[in-house]
Amino acid sequence: MGNDLLNVLVDKAFRRELPTRSEALELLSDTHDLLEVVAAAARLRRAHFGNRVKLNTIVNLKSGLCPEDCGYCSQRLGSASDVLKYSWITPAEAAEVAGQAVEAGAKRVCLVASGRGPGERDITRLEQTIAAIKDDHPKVEVCVCLGLLGDGQAERLAAAGAHAYNHNLNTSESRYADICSTHTFADRTDTVxxxxxxGLSPCSGAIFGMGxxxxxxxxxxxxxxxxxPDSVPVNFLIPFDGTPLEGRWELTPERCLRILAVFRFHFPDVEVRLAGGREIHLRAMQPLALHLAxxxxxxxxxxxxxxxxxDDRQLIADAGFVIEGADEPTLPAARHDLVTVRRRGAGTELPANA
Incomplete structure (x- = not known):
């Protein structure tokens, strides 16, 4: 009976149909054997992405001293965490760090800066930084993460050569106020x-392990x-000392894998990214997670x-996967086929689609 439900979920996912709430909750429970759940979700991952693993890297452009109070973050307002704190690094410094990662196999460079959102000078800095990176590595994808966006800022980043913008929702709307009081869930969805x-590729995900x-x-x-979104990062809480969530170690490797499986069933043809905290929470189960992410x-x-x-590259090879090349498309062609330029109706001689 359990396998019957998993087969139904796989068939639904191939049609891009959501699991029902009860089906998704069942995957998170111990009703179904963990390996059977992973094997079912892995069918979707293999069908859409083969045995490729895309490598991404983070360049922290400005660290610490953030005015927001997100409870999970070591850079938050009032944080006592002993993390690096510095203002903007130069475009040349960012390009050097990015270049090292690209040479090591990274296909996407994520440029991140702490803060509520960028000012106009910050956008100018990003324009210069993107140009510096692209000068040496024109094929690399550049994803930007600067917090909440204002009018015209996303357009400037796209014109500068950014490929994607990341802004995670982090947790459910009903409990968002429990982890942050300085902005809202709606602020985050608005930015995405x-x-x-x-025209930026939307990147948005969540953090788990926060209760x-x-x-x-x-x-x-x-x-x-x-x-x-085109990409969905799945983070597992790193409970830094000096934050409201310090000492919270509630995740197990099995819990992490079940969460990843639920996300694969919700996002069968989307880049599901294994992000922060994977080493400390998945531990020896990291290779199994690659069958989902x-x-x-x-x-x-x-x-x-x-x-x-x-070690990351060895992990990928040992698990039977290969690193995705710079010239290989990440997303399956079907996702791009969902967008069709209008050629009928107003302004044409063809009837409207009504």
Whole structure:
């Protein structure tokens, strides 16, 4: 009976149909054997992404001293975490760090800066930084993460050569106020939509291990699905000392894998990225997670160190996967086929589609 449901979910996912709430909750429970759940979701990952793993890297352009109070973040207002704190690095410094990662196999460079959102001078800095990176590595994807976007800012980033914009929803709308009081869930969804309207590839995900319930996990997956992002980072809380969530170690490797499986069923043909905290929460189960996620961060994160890049590359090879090349398209062609330029109706001689 359990396999019957998993087969139904796989068939639905191939049609891009969402699991029902009860089906998703069942995946998070111990009703179905973990390996059977992973094997079912892995069918979707293999069908859409083969055995490729996309490598991404983070360049932290400005660290610490953020005015927002996100409870999970070591850079938050009032944080006592002993993390690096510095103002903007130069475009040349950013390009050097990015170049090292690209030479190590990274296909996407994520440029991140702490803060509520960028000012006009910050956008200018990003324009210069993107140009510096592209001068040496014209094929690399550049993703930008600067917080909440204002009018015209996404358009400027797109014109400068940015490929994507990241802004995570992080947790369910119903409990968002529990982790942050300085902005709202709606502020975050607004920024993701602004990025998409400007032609930037939307990137938005979540953080788990903050006390969320199974219902919260399903809620955030469904909220993200409504935004239709091209990439979805799945983070597992790194409970820094000096933050409100310090000492919270509630995740297990099995819990992480079940969360990843739920996200794969919600995002069958989307880049699901294994992001922060994978080393400390998945531990020896990291190779199994690659059967669910088709993308990982290479090396270090914003304020914590990841495992050495050589170990990441060995992990991928040992698990039977290969690193995705710069010239290989990440997303399946079908996702791009969903957008069709209008050639009928007003302004043409053909009837409207009504």
């Amino acid at each position: 939509r602004r990025a998409g309207r400007a 969320e319930s199974d219902d919260d996990i399903v809620d955030i997956a469904r909220a993200l699905r409504e935004l239709d 088709n993308s990982i961060f290479l090396g270090d994160y914003l304020t914590s160190e990841g495992q050495p890049g050589v």
